[in-house]
Amino acid sequence: MSGAAPDSAGIDRLYAKLNAEAEKSGYHLNPDIEFTRSLVEGLLTNMCRYGYMACPCRLASGVRAQDLDIICPCDYRDPDLSEFGACYCALYVNTAILQGKQELKPVPERRGRKMVEKNQESMSTGGVTIKLSQPVWRCKVCGYLCGRGEPPEICPICKATKDRFERFV
Amino acid sequence: MARVTVPGVNKGNVMLFALSTCVWCGKTKKLLDEMGVAYTYEYVDLLAGKDRDAAVKEIMVWNPACSFPTLVLNNEKCIVGFKEDEIRQALA
Numbered sequence: 001m002s003g004a005a006p007d008s009a010g011i012d013r014l015y016a017k018l019n020a021e022a023e024k025s026g027y028h029l030n031p032d033i034e035f036t037r038s039l040v041e042g043l044l045t046n047m048c049r050y051g052y053m054a055c056p057c058r059l060a061s062g063v064r065a066q067d068l069d070i071i072c073p074c075d076y077r078d079p080d081l082s083e084f085g086a087c088y089c090a091l092y093v094n095t096a097i098l099q100g101k102q103e104l105k106p107v108p109e110r111r112g113r114k115m116v117e118k119n120q121e122s123m124s125t126g127g128v129t130i131k132l133s134q135p136v137w138r139c140k141v142c143g144y145l146c147g148r149g150e151p152p153e154i155c156p157i158c159k160a161t162k163d164r165f166e167r168f169v
Numbered sequence: 170m171a172r173v174t175v176p177g178v179n180k181g182n183v184m185l186f187a188l189s190t191c192v193w194c195g196k197t198k199k200l201l202d203e204m205g206v207a208y209t210y211e212y213v214d215l216l217a218g219k220d221r222d223a224a225v226k227e228i229m230v231w232n233p234a235c236s237f238p239t240l241v242l243n244n245e246k247c248i249v250g251f252k253e254d255e256i257r258q259a260l261a
Binding site: 056 | 194213237
């Protein structure tokens with residue numbers, strides 16, 4: 001286990017990279033800079049320890065195959081953003097929280113529970129029925145498709161808003 | 170890393186299971202410090218092998234999801250997550 005603390009310049013570099021990528025893709029980092037820098041520091045610590053950026057707010061096993069779902073951005077980020085406005089550790093937040101219109105509250109741990117598949121459906125094509133684990137949403141502007149409980153807040157490709165998505169399948 | 174006891178006002182047995190990298194755990198620890206209560210904390214991510222297994226087993230009695238922070242009060246009550254109001258109330 002490495003004891004070296006990530007340096008300030010390294011935290012700044014990763015913060016800037018994550019922030020630029022988030023904004024480019026329709027996501028937002030938590031606007032509380034001190035809070036977010038601490039999370040970024042935790043990501044770097046885990047990178048040193050485990051060789052991958054496990055969520056700083058979860059107990060990683062150290063075995064990549066067992067921790068795949070909690071490597072940031074984790075499998076639970078998008079459903080948590082849809083339901084609670086923030087991901088589990090609150091590195092990512094929705095626009096309402098970004099703008100201070102919604103309060104940031106603790107997000108319950110979704111890991112280990114069966115993922116909600118409320119919109120599970122079957123699709124029939126040419127006599128073949130395919131069972132879908134998630135509905136498919138289509139951005140009516142650019143055609144971007146994604147399979148998840150709800151469409152994203154902002155289309156990561158063309159930046160159209162959530163209400164411009166249609167249920168595709 | 171072994172358990173660390175922080176001195177303060179005795180409010181019974183206050184045990185905080187935390188991760189050294191977790192910001193919500195840090196907030197919980199800071200709140201307990203501000204409130205001046207005596208507590209013990211353990212950074213479970215800094216434990217290895219049998220020590221870690223034992224800590225995880227202990228946490229799962231209270232919080233099967235084994236999420237952090239898990240705060241166990243007097244071996245009776247468990248508060249999962251940084252719930253400031255609930256923590257203040259329980260340790261008033």
